[in-house]
Amino acid sequence: MTAYEHNADVVVIGAGVVGNAIARELARYDVSVVLLEREADVAWGTTKANTALVHAGYDAEPGTNKARFNVTGNAMYPRICAELGVQFQNTGSLVVATSPDQVDHLRELLERGRANGVPGLEIIGRERIVELEPNISPEAIAALWAPTAGITGPWELAIAYAENAVENGVKLMLSSPVTAIDVEGGRAVRVHTPGASIAARFVVNAAGLFADEVARMVGQTDFEIVPRKGEYYLLDKRAGHLARRPLFPVPTAHSKGIVVTPTVDGNLLVGPNSYIVDSKADLDTTGCGLDEVLAGAGRLVPGIPVRDNITNFAGLRATASPGNDFVIGPAPGVPNFINAAGIQSPGLTAAPAIALEIVRLLGEAGLALAPKADFNPIRPRPARFAEMTDDERAEAAACDPRWGHIVCRCESVTEGEIVEALHRSVPCTTVDGVKFRTRAGSGRCQGGFCGPRVVAIISRELGIPADEVTKKGGASRILVGPSKQGNWQCEYGECGECSGPGASGARGRGEEAGAHA
Amino acid sequence: MRKIECDVAVIGAGPAGLAAAARARERGAGRVLLMDRDRELGGILNQCIHNGFGLQLLSREMSGPEYAEYFINEAKKADVETMLNTMVLSIGADRRIHAINQYEGLMEIQPKAIVLAMGARERNRGGVVIPGARPAGVFTAGAAQRYINMEGYMPGRRVVVLGSGDIGLIMARRMTWEGAKVEAVLEILPFPSGLTRNIVQCLEDQGIPLYLGHTVIKIHGNERVEGVTVAKVGSDFRPIAGTEWDIQCDTLLLSVGLIPENELTLDAGGQLDPVTNGPVVDDEMCTSIPGVFACGNVVHIHDLVDNVTREAWAAGEGAARFVAGQQPSGHVIPTAAGEGIRYVVPQKVHAENLATRDVRLSMRVKAPAEWVRVEAVLGGEVVFSKAERVVRPAEMVSLTIPKGRVAPELIERVVSAVDGGADDDAAKLVVRIAKRESSSEGGIRA
Numbered sequence: 024m025t026a027y028e029h030n031a032d033v034v035v036i037g038a039g040v041v042g043n044a045i046a047r048e049l050a051r052y053d054v055s056v057v058l059l060e061r062e063a064d065v066a067w068g069t070t071k072a073n074t075a076l077v078h079a080g081y082d083a084e085p086g087t088n089k090a091r092f093n094v095t096g097n098a099m100y101p102r103i104c105a106e107l108g109v110q111f112q113n114t115g116s117l118v119v120a121t122s123p124d125q126v127d128h129l130r131e132l133l134e135r136g137r138a139n140g141v142p143g144l145e146i147i148g149r150e151r152i153v154e155l156e157p158n159i160s161p162e163a164i165a166a167l168w169a170p171t172a173g174i175t176g177p178w179e180l181a182i183a184y185a186e187n188a189v190e191n192g193v194k195l196m197l198s199s200p201v202t203a204i205d206v207e208g209g210r211a212v213r214v215h216t217p218g219a220s221i222a223a224r225f226v227v228n229a230a231g232l233f234a235d236e237v238a239r240m241v242g243q244t245d246f247e248i249v250p251r252k253g254e255y256y257l258l259d260k261r262a263g264h265l266a267r268r269p270l271f272p273v274p275t276a277h278s279k280g281i282v283v284t285p286t287v288d289g290n291l292l293v294g295p296n297s298y299i300v301d302s303k304a305d306l307d308t309t310g311c312g313l314d315e316v317l318a319g320a321g322r323l324v325p326g327i328p329v330r331d332n333i334t335n336f337a338g339l340r341a342t343a344s345p346g347n348d349f350v351i352g353p354a355p356g357v358p359n360f361i362n363a364a365g366i367q368s369p370g371l372t373a374a375p376a377i378a379l380e381i382v383r384l385l386g387e388a389g390l391a392l393a394p395k396a397d398f399n400p401i402r403p404r405p406a407r408f409a410e411m412t413d414d415e416r417a418e419a420a421a422c423d424p425r426w427g428h429i430v431c432r433c434e435s436v437t438e439g440e441i442v443e444a445l446h447r448s449v450p451c452t453t454v455d456g457v458k459f460r461t462r463a464g465s466g467r468c469q470g471g472f473c474g475p476r477v478v479a480i481i482s483r484e485l486g487i488p489a490d491e492v493t494k495k496g497g498a499s500r501i502l503v504g505p506s507k508q509g510n511w512q513c514e515y516g517e518c519g520e521c522s523g524p525g526a527s528g529a530r531g532r533g534e535e536a537g538a539h540a
Numbered sequence: 541m542r543k544i545e546c547d548v549a550v551i552g553a554g555p556a557g558l559a560a561a562a563r564a565r566e567r568g569a570g571r572v573l574l575m576d577r578d579r580e581l582g583g584i585l586n587q588c589i590h591n592g593f594g595l596q597l598l599s600r601e602m603s604g605p606e607y608a609e610y611f612i613n614e615a616k617k618a619d620v621e622t623m624l625n626t627m628v629l630s631i632g633a634d635r636r637i638h639a640i641n642q643y644e645g646l647m648e649i650q651p652k653a654i655v656l657a658m659g660a661r662e663r664n665r666g667g668v669v670i671p672g673a674r675p676a677g678v679f680t681a682g683a684a685q686r687y688i689n690m691e692g693y694m695p696g697r698r699v700v701v702l703g704s705g706d707i708g709l710i711m712a713r714r715m716t717w718e719g720a721k722v723e724a725v726l727e728i729l730p731f732p733s734g735l736t737r738n739i740v741q742c743l744e745d746q747g748i749p750l751y752l753g754h755t756v757i758k759i760h761g762n763e764r765v766e767g768v769t770v771a772k773v774g775s776d777f778r779p780i781a782g783t784e785w786d787i788q789c790d791t792l793l794l795s796v797g798l799i800p801e802n803e804l805t806l807d808a809g810g811q812l813d814p815v816t817n818g819p820v821v822d823d824e825m826c827t828s829i830p831g832v833f834a835c836g837n838v839v840h841i842h843d844l845v846d847n848v849t850r851e852a853w854a855a856g857e858g859a860a861r862f863v864a865g866q867q868p869s870g871h872v873i874p875t876a877a878g879e880g881i882r883y884v885v886p887q888k889v890h891a892e893n894l895a896t897r898d899v900r901l902s903m904r905v906k907a908p909a910e911w912v913r914v915e916a917v918l919g920g921e922v923v924f925s926k927a928e929r930v931v932r933p934a935e936m937v938s939l940t941i942p943k944g945r946v947a948p949e950l951i952e953r954v955v956s957a958v959d960g961g962a963d964d965d966a967a968k969l970v971v972r973i974a975k976r977e978s979s980s981e982g983g984i985r986a
Binding site: 257304306307308309310312313329330331332334335336349353412413416417418421424425427428429432434438458467468469470471472474479489490493494495496497498501503504505506507 | 550577640641646665670676680687691693695697757764
């Protein structure tokens with residue numbers, strides 16, 4: 024196969040929230056950017072499976088990259104999310120102490136936070152905690168209140184960054200794992216994927232869990248990415264009220280502990296535990312892990328209603344070893360290869376700030392950063408039926424009947440939204456892709472109702488047979504082939520047995536239903 | 541926004557909604573509007589192409605679509621208006637409904653009475669917390685049934701079914717007939733969850749092994765299902781270490797229960813029964829909200845559609861009576877699940893109806909039992925009972941207290957106990973299971 028040849032000023036490897044933020048910030052300038060992603064969609068690594076928190080910044084040791092980019096990233100969230108049409112709620116957060124020695128630990132966190140420049144931190148007593156969080160454990164005696172913390176939609180943000188980047192000229196290549204990087208004269212000069220080879224002046228390594236493998240392609244061996252798993256429960260919106268903001272236990276050396284938090288969509292999210300696993304492909308939840316998560320959450324909010332569980336998932340944190348800190352900067356001896364690696368928590372919070380730093384480092388390394396006159400920082404929030412007023416709903420359905428056809432009843436997602444999501448600037452070709460963009464299938468029935476309908480819409484809109492539609496690319500086909508009798512695609516009016524659509528606007532009224540039975 | 545007024549709005553056009561709508565019209569309601577979110581009337585019956593429907597009620601063996609067609613015709617004869625591809629978004633104060641479809645856009649519907657017939661959804665993987673990977677190939681049995689029977693696609697070739705609910709059993713057979721290999725059906729309980737006839741016809745006749753007291757403890761495969769690990773469970777339903785083994789498969793079907801779909805009921809302020817997860821209803825199927833009736837799987841999960849239809853007739857009749865201003869006045873007597881009974885529907889009975897009409901009680905037993913008597917006990921006195929050879933949790937038990945069976949004095953005594961604030965059996969209609977001395981008493985043979 025002849026590889027597709029490209030040239031780029033900058034190749035960014037990895038389309039998670041960090042890579043996408045970097046690509047978008049680079050799109051401000053007159054530079055050509057190629058963004059490479061191994062998966063079939065953006066945001067499918069660590070970005071899609073984490074606690075979705077915008078941390079205040081009191082956890083990290085002062086002077087570390089984590090501390091610096093957490094605090095600056097946090098401050099950027101309101102503006103970035105407004106520009107990109109992404110949900111962000113500045114809820115504040117609580118670290119909850121249940122014993123006197125834990126209260127001592129809160130004081131340490133307070134001091135550390137102040138040293139890191141976190142505004143507004145204070146330690147509050149039980150009365151105030153109960154006021155803020157009526158469902159808090161009776162054991163809670165004090166808490167660290169961090170008013171700048173919040174919650175966001177991680178994949179929403181990553182998709183928005185990617186779309187804004189592509190709309191401003193970045194070339195995104197999905198299903199393109201990097202297989203090799205050519206180094207000549209101490210510079211990375213060409214990046215290879217199975218289908219393409221891209222001549223590059225600069226390379227940014229934002230490859231998440233695989234950043235060590237990518238770094239090794241240019242000879243950098245001084246860090247390793249250790250996958251650290253975290254498992255979660257996601258509960259029904261019915262349980263969303265149990266926490267009004269992220270609630271943390273007092274942290275340990277490796278983890279901020281098992282959190283109970285609302286999500287921006289109104290669910291309750293519980294997790295994660297934290298342990299090292301052997302494989303970067305190991306996203307299995309485990310019986311004992313999930314038990315640990317529930318037990319941990321119960322210490323903050325007693326009586327988490329497991330019967331309201333919607334789904335469980337696990338994510339892998341990309342922990343850099345040695346050091347545990349974010350690895351930000353050029354590879355030794357390869358000055359045009361810049362790492363944004365080891366971005367574990369608080370990576371989501373830090374991403375906007377890391378992106379600015381990477382752009383600065385690229386400039387320092389010699390990339391000319393001439394602002395592009397026509398850069399548009401605004402990516403409007405895609406319309407969502409669920410977020411509309413009655414008047415807006417009436418108007419949307421009147422303009423386009425597909426906005427009157429609800430496909431996912433749990434989350435009130437219309438056919439109009441799904442069609443729109445399938446034709447935006449970043450390609451969306453999978454059932455999970457539709458789910459992450461529209462929430463169809465994210466609700467309490469988990470696609471039991473809308474699943475077949477979403478497959479049919481993807482098939483129709485993208486012109487691929489229904490049995491080739493995948494859940495998440497690769498071999499994840501939903502269907503394995505036609506049934507014995509085969510599939511017939513009568514959408515009314517073609518089989519001769521039923522009255523056709525569109526003949527009158529009032530199909531459904533007194534229709535000869537049952538003709539298909 | 542289009543505004544529509546009608547006498548009765550029925551939400552959901554499955555078997556419950558169809559029968560309720562037709563019956564409401566037959567009993568005098570004017571304009572009856574039947575709405576469904578799907579593209580056809582009949583609900584889930586359309587994908588249930590197996591037979592066994594209608595045996596009790598119509599004395600005919602029908603497929604699901606045939607049963608649906610029968611009641612679609614009844615609704616048509618009764619001049620019920622239908623509206624398809626229509627989603628009800630909310631039920632507000634004064635029973636005002638917001639709904640939307642692609643033909644008319646957003647609508648405001650103001651009925652005099654509502655019948656809730658939204659049915660149920662399938663419990664999914666999250667509901668039973670199965671650890672492991674999250675590949676394609678994990679389906680609820682009903683979703684797989686839709687793919688095969690309505691869309692014409694196979695969801696997999698090598699299948700494990702978790703749960704011995706009826707849909708799972710039917711699908712084990714269906715997939716076998718479609719050329720798939722069903723490796724096993726696993727049931728966490730020590731007894732099957734589905735009807736005996738389905739165990740026999742769908743598993744035994746097909747040579748599919750059923751493992752009672754087993755469950756799936758892990759799903760393998762990151763893209764498509766590659767296999768499952770299964771294990772025996774103890775009496776606490778936790779897996780027993782050392783009993784696990786792997787089954788290779790590309791598909792896991794879940795038939796692990798149905799959940800009444802009551803988001804609209806809650807939205808409207810209706811009270812739910814924590815055991816059934818359905819609205820609390822009286823013997824006319826009226827919920828805790830006056831003028832809002834409910835029937836079918838939205839109230840409690842049925843095993844036979846025939847019983848859904850019976851319940852729907854009661855709801856349709858209740859709605860028509862409400863529209864006509866003829867709803868029963870006065871006293872209600874709460875029902876209660878006694879010995880051996882998990883729940884009973886309705887949760888309350890009008891004293892007036894107990895004296896003047898047949899009153900039907902539907903219930904589920906907690907555990908299988910043989911040679912029993914099902915008793916209705918009003919104010920401590922057995923007022924009606926029937927003998928059963930065997931009762932099982934999978935099969936709903938019903939008891940109809942015939943009109944005139946209960947002495948008016950007894951009703952009066954219980955009503956005054958209720959009015960006096962009593963909360964014991966003196967103020968209740970309790971159903972319970974009693975052991976029979978021997979088989980010699982006879983009874984209904986299963």
